[in-house]
Amino acid sequence: MSLLSDLSNLDLTETTEKIIAEYIWIGGSGLDLRSKARTLNSPITDPALLPKWNYDGSSTGQAPGQDSEVILYPQAVYKDPFRRGKNILVICDAYTPAGEPIPTNKRYAAAQIFSHPDVIVEEPWYGIEQEYTLLQKDVKWPVGWPVGGYPGPQGPYYCATGADKAFGRDIVDAHYKACLYAGINISGVNGEVMPGQWEFQVGPSVGIDAGDQIWAARYILERITEIAGVVLSLDPKPIQGDWNGAGAHTNYSTKSMRIEGGIDVIKKAIEKLGLRHKEHIAAYGEGNERRLTGKHETASIHTFSWGVANRGASVRVGRDTEKDGKGYFEDRRPASNMDPYVVTSMIADTTILWKP
Template sequence: MGQTPDVGMEREMQELHMKACLYAGVNYAGHIREDGLSQWEYQIGPCKGVEIGDHLLVSRYLLYRVAEMMGVNVTMKPKPIKSYGSGGHLNFSTNKMREQGGIESIIKMYDPTFGAENAERLKESHWSPSMEFHAEIGDKWSSSVRIPSMVSVNGKGYLEDRRPPSNLDPYAASEALVRACILGEFLKQK
């Protein structure tokens, strides 16, 4: 994992990463320091379809380059240290989910799996969901799929799949969402 930088250096690195992403045209939505040792989260999006993969991979490349310039090592491992896990949460919606009454589509959603390598992150971790499918409104502590509280209040919006690992393949994850949500919905209608 390398030498642990101080918080000021971490913030400087995150700010440089954000600027590099914005300069490169990556849909960079924000960042926040997490609870884990030297753990930061950044959000990419909104993106349409598998375009998320392009933006995420470019952002990862830029993160590695900025870290290299600063003499810091970064990891995308889902379980870099015993106490904490790192997720690759996916916020997802369809037109139907964003329409009035879309909460019904969100609640009936899907159950894709994200592989055995992620199982280690999802057990005995701080703030990590279970591998078992479990959707809840507002629960970001144990649910595998979180429906944000404001989505419930508004009756429409998006869901957050909290199961994918931080080293997720964004194209495979996008495909899982499409298969489960869009194709699943289509097949239910037939």
């Protein structure tokens, strides 16, 4: 095993200019991450200079067998924390051979919104809080939980320390450092309310970059849990009953919200979000109705509400934002399994472009 480890960690820079590029894309479910690697003759860091590639879409639920070729367009590049050196991770989106985005390519539509002049001038910032649950591989039950049983009730586990309260910290720390190495703007991590559940935050990120970074961070987490023999779950309510669900709270601001008088812009934006509540909920993640019950720090999925420092509301405005009269707000409705391209672009579209 030591020889295998030595070989997988070989430093290629000593013998060749060639690098390995891991092309990453989203599969047919909208959540399954796929990837494959190719050799490039020299280091490349600009996605526009990377070659397009193809894959068998019939094997990912994205194309029929008789016409299965799907084309990958490189969109964002990160350093590879697994192969290291000058090797790279490449976030891609998918197109038909004719150049049309395939139906599961949500990045394309998001990029259209973020390239709109009215959106560009507002410089939308995002900070996304990605919650997730670590499961024991063979039983699909949270790590640290007795198999077929339950731990003590919630209370001691949030941001906790200790072998009886914090489960999976080695995975969390490995992911934290790997994201920093990759160049992802990960801004923190913490243990969550349900034992075996954790959160990482990415941001501030501007526009389409927010979606790219969350998908890259999810890919790195999938790879680390693969190595650890643990299953990553983004289910918004992995355990039924008196346990917290998992969300992807999305913090948001525009240039107009960040300057003097921004609180009025924030209030108008929140009002517009309320008018399109049903449309947003429909796009905020599958199974979210199991999480948004009005309990466990959530608002009911059926009603829209907002408040200052209220974690039981659909949208929360922070105390500092209220005091300063400018800043940001938090949309607490997105589920942990939301597509960040969809959520970020929809918030920008509703608050900046949509005219009620």
